[in-house]
Amino acid sequence: MLQFSKFVVVRAVLAIFTLVLVSFIVFSLMELVPGDCAERYLAFKSSQGSVITAADVQAERVRLGLDRPYIQRWGSWIINAFQGEYGDSCILRLNISQLLGEKFWLSLGLCLSALILAYAIAIPVGILAATSKNAFLNNGLRLVSYLGLALPNFLLALMIMLFSTVVFGDSLTGLFSKEFRDAEWSYARVMDFLGHVWLPIFILGWSATAFAIQTVRALMSDEIGKLYVTAAAARGVSGRRLLLRYPARHALSPIINSLGFDLNRIFNELPIVALILTLTEAGSLLIEALARSNDQQLAGAIIFLLTASIVGINFITDIILALTDPRVRRSIVG
């Protein structure tokens, strides 16, 4: 037990260290963007008619703490970031945590649902494909997984939009109907949300599903020919029982490890899919911040949060793997 808690602590420290490195990269990126918050804010003010002097810019810098050295600013940014505080958005002059709040959780929920959907499809289909000798099924699945790569989620989203507009006359976009967009959460709003959310989840899960089927199939066909499976079959275990109790257990544990990277891949697609489907969540906010308003504070916070959730997933899967897989447990407890 002691060794196990030691393992957890070491993993947690590693995860936090990774996050600190990530925050350094993200913070440096934000700093590299030409112009800082003070200049941008005052440029806005001067466009509103106020007269702005160089002294005003300097005063604003001091007010925002931008005159402090780089490392010091990074330090305070990262300390605040770990407390869930990202300061004010440069352009919108709003508190970022408030601005993001619900939207970030919405994005995370969408991506996790897409991930769950992907594996809910991929595990049974992959196992079936590995065990079946049906050439038609196997070739069909190969084609689907190739398409998963060649037709990235955002092109799929475009195609679905095109199709639904031509056939149904409705582009199926957005997360809420008009009347619920800014309403409080209620039963009707939840129902409306569920009516819209299935399409983004499907689209986000599309590539992930194709990849996951490929992985599950490969892992499963590696395991299925091994001697312990033959031995179990010789003892008289057969059918589904044989598959699920022996090769599947072994084949599926590496998958737990790769969940973090799968989530990474889904996050990759999130902003663009969000833009196409006009989802009101963090992904489209990120594009907004980067492509239109050049809001480095907001963009940095979103990228950091996305990465933090991947690191979090990696940490959790490490622990789960240690709990469920006796081989890994052995190597820790010794």
Next chain:
Amino acid sequence: MTDVTNIDAAADQKLKEAYFTASQGQLIWQRFKKNKSALAGAWVLIFLILSGIFAPFLTPYDATIAGRDKEYLNGAPQIPSFCDDNGCSMRPFIYTTERTRSIKTNFRWVTETDTSLEGRRYVQFFTKGVPYTFLGIPFERHLFGVDKGMIHIFGTDSTGKDIYSRTLTAINTSMAVGTIGVVIAFVLALAIGGVAGYYGGWVDSGLQMMTDTVRTIPSIPLFMALAAFIPDTWSAEARFFFISMVLGLIGWPTLARRIRTHLLTERNQEYVLAAQLCGATPAHIIRRHLLPSFTSYIIVDLVISFPYMILSETALSFIGLGLKDPVNSLGVMLQNVTSADVLLNYQWYFIPVIFFIVLVLAFVFVGDGLRDAADPYSDSSK
């Protein structure tokens, strides 16, 4: 009887000899040839790349704003036909269109088609058109064109640019972006992965930590953040090079990891030990023994990472952070297609998508085939 067996045995011997003395390249080609889908992918890929290279000849018009057709904005694809109500002709033809605005059309611009005999535009081959240079030699012949006016087999966009011409040029752009990106990623990966794999120890751990951290950050948001640096004042060409560089700068971690793993495992192989015992210098070992042991894997990895580069570029350009207008790429062409107007009325904007799915699929098939072919154990495992 014995003669026959002797001949058989001799032939067999010859085959075996050919097999055992074959170079790695020959072996890979042998295995690759057997894979039908990969071979088909290779043909499609060659066809697409060639049509990209010969785009100026294959397309009738300039792909930039210079080649616009003022008379045919947002025009539907014009499919040449042989017959209509006025009878048939040996030469395929399309109709003349004209944009008019009058009291009859409520003063809105309307495209009118003249379906009379006089309105026919006959398709001609090897027509004289816009001059272009290929390999430094000026040409003005194009594969096809029409006798008067213009022909748009994939339709036109909102400024009247020919979508067919743009699509073929866009293949070129994608290939160029992919090549630059892959080369930069490869050089970085070779340096970083090579150092990590060769020195091992804490250098390796440190570099691994760094690589893993870069890999955790979702790459497209990172692309977007980097691409947002580009000032609006940059020219389209400068943007193009910067975007390709960014793709390479972010694409290296996966490749670096592979190279490191290869080096780490190969370093302890017996043939390296044998070479060391013979007194070979480290430089000689790396050059003559280690590098050839995984060049094929690296080539395969490069081919496999190519479509990712193309798709990332498309994604970036699509949201407006990548390439910009005078440069053609799929992403640029798709920039405004999400509007309801386009979705409902101008579906031919989506034709280039087909080409790109085929291009990426071809790359994936070839990459997969090469991977199987480069793996010396792929035969025995099947």
